[in-house]
Structure formats: C-alpha cells, structure tokens
Amino acid sequence: MKFLKQPALLAIGMICIGLILNFGTNAYIQLTSLFVLVNCLMAMSLNLVNGYTGQFSLGHAGFMALGAYFSAYASMHWPLFSGPLAILNFVLTTLGSGLLAAFAGYVVGLPSLRLKGDYLAIVTLGFGEIIRVSLLNMDFVGGARGLSGIPSIPNLDLGFMVIEHYMVSFLFSTFWFVTCFFVIWRIMHSSHGRGFLSVREDEIAAEAMGIDTTKTKVRAFVLSSFFAGVAGALFCHATNYISPSSFNFQKSVDAIIMVVLGGMGSMSGSICAAIFITLLPEILRSLKEYTGGIDFRMVIYSLSLILVMLLRPQGLFGQTEITDLWKKYVKRSN
C-alpha cells in the first residue's frame, strides 16, 4: 500500500482546500473551483501527448465532448442505482466516459500516428469538428440546443452526516485529479515514460534503439483521451448544461495554451497554467466596473499570454517540475 502514500497526501491537501471552499465561499467560486480541476485534467492529459511525446493534437475538446455527452446522457437515462447509492451512477458513467474517449483515441490515433509530422494535427482537428457537427445533428442529445437538466452529483448521506453535493463533486473531481497526476507522473518516471520522451526527441534514433514508436504514440494518445473523457464527464455534472459549442475548436486551443504556457513537458507547468487560465478571466470580470462597462477582459488575457511567451518562450516551467526547484534549493542551502 506504499504506492498510495503520496496520492493520499496530495488528496488530503486538496480536501483541506475543498473544505475551505465549501464553508468559506459562495456557489460561484465553488463552481469555478470545479472548472479548475476539469481544466487541470485537460492540461495534464494533453501534456502527455503534446509535451512529453512531442505529437501535436488539436482535437482534445472532441474527446472531452464524447465524455461529457456520454456521462450526461447515461446519468439521465440509464440510472442503475437510486437513493443513497445514486452516487455510484456517476462513478460508472465517468469511468464509461473515459473508456469511450480512450476507444475513440485508439481509433483516431492508430492510423494517424503511424504517419509522421503534421498528420496528427490535421486528423485530430478534423475529429474534433466531426464530433461537434455530429452532436449538432443528433436530436436525442438536443442538437444545437444542447442537453440541459443534467443531474449534479448528489449529496452523500453517510447515515450520521450528510456531505453536501458541492463537496462530493469536489472530492470526486479531486479523486480523478490525483489519479491522473500520479498515473502520468509515475509513467514518466519509468522506462515507459522515457520511451515517450525518446519519440519526442528523435523518432529514428528511438526506433534504432528498439522503441516501437507507433505503439508508444498510440499509448500516450489513448491514455490522454481517457482523461479528457473523464474531464468531460466531470464538466457536464458541474454545469448541468452542455451544448456542442461547449466543445468547439476554442476549447482545444485553450488546452493547448495551457500546455504551452506551462511549459511543454512539465506537469507542474500544466497545472499552474490551467489554474491561471481558468481564473484570470474570472478575476478580470470585476474590472468592468472600473472601466465604465467596457470589457477589457480578452485584451488583458491575450496581452498576458503574449507577454509570457515573449519573456519565457519555453513556458513558465520549461521542462522542469516544482520538485526540481525544491531539490535545487535544498542543494544550495546545504
């Protein structure tokens, strides 16, 4: 059970934050905190493909959409459990979302990852659009109107106490955040992860050293799609409403911005950038009161992106992790 120690520590830290948010803030901030977790999942998973493996996927929102629509539809129409066990429906649908997205990742990835260069970018771009346009034309999921009335994750009745639904959602999202983080982190600190990196560095040399580059790329892509699907599921139960435009091209670009801004190949970077990108527009929202109703939000948002990329073209963290900085600090103070 040693392997659960670090995840447990991270989870406990997150739960403390969750408790503060639960008792100390309002519904708006609480909802934003769920979006932060969803975007962290999106950024971490895309970083696996775009950062570590050096492939360029432009369709991450497509996988998120699959996950979101699946979990939304399944929880509305196929509830297996009711009463106090209703939470299990969400456990199952979220897992199903991940698996569905992973399967789609496999189908999309296998042919396109065999090819070199920009094919993946084009194919994934197409995939994202196909998903969005298909959803637009599917009446049973609401077409352009979207799906509304998606159930939230319910209160959890433990008998002696009731955990409120925000806290349950937060715990649930935290579980997936921690899982995603440690799955990717540990893979990247193993021989398999070094295989991913070798594909990014030099495919010809990697093959000559015995790395099956196609299999490696497909693996990264499937794993990444899985967590995008999970992120979609968490997203739909947080907003209770989704439509095809929730998963447009802009959403894929947002995920890429998070990865690039944080530093391609840095998990700390992806997480920090995801938090930054999610919170910045919300923080800037209040600016409107001081500018006489003119919305400078997007201007500042874009400017800050340009500034970061000019000052740190390798991203906030480059390829390093927070733990590396810590190690360096310890070394210096010794």
Place this chain on the structure above:
Amino acid sequence: MSNAQTNSSNIILEAKNLTMQFGGLKAVDQFSFSIEKGQLAGLIGPNGAGKTTAFNMLTGVYMPTSGEVILNGEILNGKKPFQISHKGLTRTFQNIRLFKDLTVLENVLIAGHQHVSYGLLDTFLQNDRFEVEELKLRNKALEILALFGLADKAFENSCSLPYGEQRKLEIVRALMTDPKVILLDEPAAGMNHSETHKLMDLIAQIRKDFKLTVLLIEHDMKLVMGICEKIFVLDHGVKIEEGNAHHIQNSKKVIEAYLGVDEVH
C-alpha cells in the same frame, strides 16, 4: 563437416544484392557481403559512396529497392527498425542522433527499454518488480558508461558533452540494447589523432568483452587497416573490392577510387 560449411554456419550478417535507388541515382548497387560471428569488419569508400545508405537498409530505415538482409539466417526485409533492434542488430549515426534534451543516463536507459518487462500498471503500483528492474537497468547503464569514461557525466545533459564524447555516448547507447551485431557509422569523425586511436582500441576491447560482431564505416582508409579483419570497399554504390587489409592496400581499384576523389578536391 567440410570447411566451407563451417564457414557459412558462422555467418551472422549477410546482404544479398542490396540495391537502393533514389530517383535516378543508384546510391547502392547490388551490394553483397557477409560477416562472421565475432568479426570486426570495415566498410570504406569515398564520401557519397553509399556507405550510410547501406547501413540504413541493414537497419530498416530504408526499404531496399531490391536485395535481402539476413541476420542469423533470418530475413530482415520488411521488418521495422525497432524489430531489427530487438533481433540484435543496432547502430550509431554519422550525424549524431542523441536524445538531446535528456541526460546522458536517460539516453542509455532508453536503449534498455526493450528488456523491460514491467507494465504501465506496475509503474503506478510502484511494486518490487518495477523497482528491481529499474535498479538493474540503471546499474547496467552506469557500468557501460563507466567503460567509456562517461559515468561521472551521467546526469549532465547529453547535448552539453563535447563532440567526441557524444560519439562515445552513441556507442554506449547502442551497447545497452544487448546487440549481437553493431554497426558504427564513422565513430571517429571529428576526433583528433590520439582520440581516434584510443577509440579504436576501445572498440576492439568491447568486441571481445561483449562478444560482438562489429561493422564500422570509416572513410579514413589507414585507420580501418589497423584493426579490421575484413574490409569492403564501396565506390559509387558498387563494391569494388573486399578482403584483408593487405589485399585492400595493394588493390589498384581501391587506390584509383581514392585518388579519383583526391583529383576532384
């Protein structure tokens, strides 16, 4: 058993009529050769003779236009480079292809990946299987690095090494795959005289220690003469001569091929 038979069963790497056509250019033309187990063979020829192209066909980077590559009696045509590496045929690159952003140690560890048996789940569970294998891999990598005097640079970025050491690192990385046959593409390029001689001694040494068969490309003729037991000479994609150092040195065709290049210069 007759002498001829024992010889042929000793052959580990063989090429039959290898041809590579790039548009109108026949970079390699009907190239046949065979190398015996444990031999140190050389492939020489002027620049542009088709030596690297031959390596690329042997290791599956290029699909030969025609001809066959046979390793240990098994035809390699159609196999992917990584599969050929798993079969025990590996190489270094003339235009150094290290994993630049990774450390020296990581570069070597990657080549050991094909011998790793733990799966993705084991990495998450951080179980004994994962930890034991990682430790073994690391120790093995550090051991080979030490042979080449690179162990104390294990945690440096590979692209920060001086040129000569980058070439050595390429050899270390190739050795980490546990090869039977190793192809070295101009391993001494860019090194000075004494470095080159040290490297050649080292290559002769590892051939013994690792029970390797070595085929090396070198366009400096004098250099290969010293250590290679068998030498093939390519010129304009065609094999013009093969034999031991003495034979090659006295071959009119070889002298002409090299002189021809000198005249152009």
